[in-house]
Amino acid sequence: MKIETVEAIPAGSACYVRVTADDGTSGVGESTFFGWPTAVGEIVRSFGDYLQGRDPFDVEHHWLALYRAFSFRGMAVTGALSAIDQALWDLKGKHFEVPVWQLLGGRARRAVRAMRVLDTGTLEQVVEASRAAVHRDGYTALKVILFQHDHHGVRQAARIADLVARFAAIRETVGWEIDVGVELHRNMSAGDAVMLCEEIAPLRPLFVEDPIPPDSVAAMRAFAGRVSVPVAAGERNTTIWEFAEYLERPGVNYIRPDVGTAGGFTHVKKICALAEAFHAGIISHSVPSGPVAVAAHVQLGMCVPNWELQEHVPQDAPRWTDLVDHVIEVRDGYLIAPERPGIGIELDDAGLAGHPPVSVDLSDPPLREDGSVAIR
Numbered sequence: 609m610k611i612e613t614v615e616a617i618p619a620g621s622a623c624y625v626r627v628t629a630d631d632g633t634s635g636v637g638e639s640t641f642f643g644w645p646t647a648v649g650e651i652v653r654s655f656g657d658y659l660q661g662r663d664p665f666d667v668e669h670h671w672l673a674l675y676r677a678f679s680f681r682g683m684a685v686t687g688a689l690s691a692i693d694q695a696l697w698d699l700k701g702k703h704f705e706v707p708v709w710q711l712l713g714g715r716a717r718r719a720v721r722a723m724r725v726l727d728t729g730t731l732e733q734v735v736e737a738s739r740a741a742v743h744r745d746g747y748t749a750l751k752v753i754l755f756q757h758d759h760h761g762v763r764q765a766a767r768i769a770d771l772v773a774r775f776a777a778i779r780e781t782v783g784w785e786i787d788v789g790v791e792l793h794r795n796m797s798a799g800d801a802v803m804l805c806e807e808i809a810p811l812r813p814l815f816v817e818d819p820i821p822p823d824s825v826a827a828m829r830a831f832a833g834r835v836s837v838p839v840a841a842g843e844r845n846t847t848i849w850e851f852a853e854y855l856e857r858p859g860v861n862y863i864r865p866d867v868g869t870a871g872g873f874t875h876v877k878k879i880c881a882l883a884e885a886f887h888a889g890i891i892s893h894s895v896p897s898g899p900v901a902v903a904a905h906v907q908l909g910m911c912v913p914n915w916e917l918q919e920h921v922p923q924d925a926p927r928w929t930d931l932v933d934h935v936i937e938v939r940d941g942y943l944i945a946p947e948r949p950g951i952g953i954e955l956d957d958a959g960l961a962g963h964p965p966v967s968v969d970l971s972d973p974p975l976r977e978d979g980s981v982a983i984r
Contacts, residue, residue, distance in 0.1 A: 609633070609703070611664050614656030614692070616649040617955070618965035620927060622868070622898040623648035624955055625691040629664050633702055636955050637694030638900035640868025640893075641687030643968040651688035659692070665703075667696045671874045683869050686846040693872025694904050694951065701950030708951055709910035712877055719942035720909035723749040723789065723917040725895045728756050731774050738778045742786055747941045749787040749814070749917055752778055755795040760974045760982040764800060772807045779811045787814040787917075789840070789891070794821045795974075795983055798831050805835040815840040815862050815891070821983055825853040832859035843893035846870045851879050855886040862916065866893035867908060868901040880912045889916040899923055899932045903953040906936055906943045918943055930959035 610630045617624040621642035628634040639648040655674050662670065674689050701708045709715065724747040726737045734752060741747045754774055759767050778788060790813045792801065801819035808816075817840040820831055832839040838861035845851055846869055854860045865879045880890050890912060892905045902923065909915040920943065923935040933954045937944040946952025974982040 609664060610661050611659045614652065614659050616652035616656075616688075617957075617960050618645040618649045619931060619960045619963040620898065621645060621896065621966055621968075622901070623652065623687070623691060623965070624898070624900060624931070624960065625652055625688075625695045626955060627659070627664065627692065627695040627699055629699060633699055635664075635695040635697065635699030635702065635950060636900055636953070637691035637696075637698065637872065637951075638868050638898050638904070639687035639691040640866055640897050640901050641683045642896060644684065645965045646967070647684045648687045648691070649965075651684055652691065655688055655692055664696055664699050667693065667700070667874055670696065671871065675871075681846075683844075683846060686871055687869045690866075690868050690870065690872040690875075693874050694867065694900070697873045698950035705949045707910075707945065707947075707949060708873060708904075708907040709945065712873065712908070712911045714911060716911050716913050716915070717909070719939070719944055720906050720915065720918050721749060722747060722920040722938055722941055722943050723751050723787070723891070725751045725791075725919050725921050726753065728753050731770075731777055734774060735777050735781050738788075739781050742782050745922075745938075745941075748785075749789070749941070750778070750782065751789040751791055751817075751919055753791045753793060755792045757972075757974060759795070761977055763977070768800065768804050768807065771804055775808050775811055775813070784812070789814045789917075790816045792816060792819045794818045796820060797983065798827065798834075801831065802834050805837050809836050813837055817841065817862075817864070818843070825850070829854065829857055829859035832861075838862060840864055840891055848875065848878050848882055851882060855883060855888055860888065862889045862891045864891055864893045866897070866901075867904045868897060873904065873908065876908060877912065880908070880914060884912075884914045887914075889914050891917045891919065894919045895921050899928045899935045900951065900953055900955070902943075903936050903946070903951045906945050907951055909943070910945050927963065930956065930962060932956055932959075 840862035842864040
């Protein structure tokens with residue numbers, strides 16, 4: 609069997625990939641480098657020149673050959689590599705007629721626990737969203753994007769007071785039986801984030817994610833050593849070498865790899881094993897992933913022992929359902945792995961054609977009161 613074609617299909621904020629072998633078997637993947645999907649498309653097409661005519665089962669060899677080409681780094685490169693890697697594993701699963709999780713070691717759990725990412729809005733809107741997610745939709749874990757765009761224009765004491773009040777209202781609404789993580793989206797200085805963590809600690813957040821910008825692993829580890837709440841980080845990291853820096857010294861409790869930017873199945877499985885060696889949990893970065901990457905994460909979640917949660921938003925709108933033959937089912941707060949071989953999902957070419965690629969909107973950058981660019 610040889611690889612015949614490699615297609616790059618930028619659509620919406622993602623770039624989808626299809627790899628087809630000379631016997632007609634195909635596999636699909638998704639890059640979640642959602643800022644500039646067309647940049648990923650160009651790299652995929654470049655990688656396709658190398659892949660054509662080669663054995664699709666030599667996944668590890670292809671991963672290294674593409675990653676080591678000129679040693680260029682960055683999420684556009686690893687995003688392209690991630691999508692291709694997913695597609696090769698999907699193709700392999702279809703050939704052997706088993707799900708990807710079976711190829712990667714077999715079942716570690718019956719289903720993957722979902723963490724519903726709440727919509728942003730006013731305090732009242734976020735509280736109502738938390739109530740609906742638990743009591744109507746059946747989720748047992750939530751993530752609140754506590755720091756919102758408007759908080760950049762609020763002064764320190766008032767800003768922290770509002771953040772604390774928001775989290776307290778959510779905890780009061782959902783009770784103690786629901787796990788609630790806090791997303792700060794890289795928006796705070798270390799001192800302010802420490803102050804906030806001290807105030808919300810009695811409310812027992814499952815974690816506080818990205819409290820400071822991810823520019824320095826040393827700074828993130830130092831921050832984690834100053835607070836009593838668990839810290840989550842890593843959604844902007846892409847390799848085992850970067851994640852090793854988080855893990856080799858105590859500090860970060862949960863790491864957040866993304867199968868669409870951190871090297872696909874081949875590399876994220878290694879990242880998870882590295883975390884397991886340090887008793888760190890995995891909470892995958894799965895929002896705003898498209899339906900293929902969500903399905904790929906579920907495959908990993910089924911076979912990775914320390915996979916704690918997969919963040920999720922419902923994918924029942926046309927921006928997702930148009931792109932594939934079906935989306936992953938959520939049942940009683942759990943993501944259900946398809947019974948089909950491979951990743952278990954197929955692209956819809958007609959639907960993809962109706963969703964042109966969209967790059968990130970930079971028209972409204974976060975600014976502080978004096979007009980300077982805010983931390984992000």
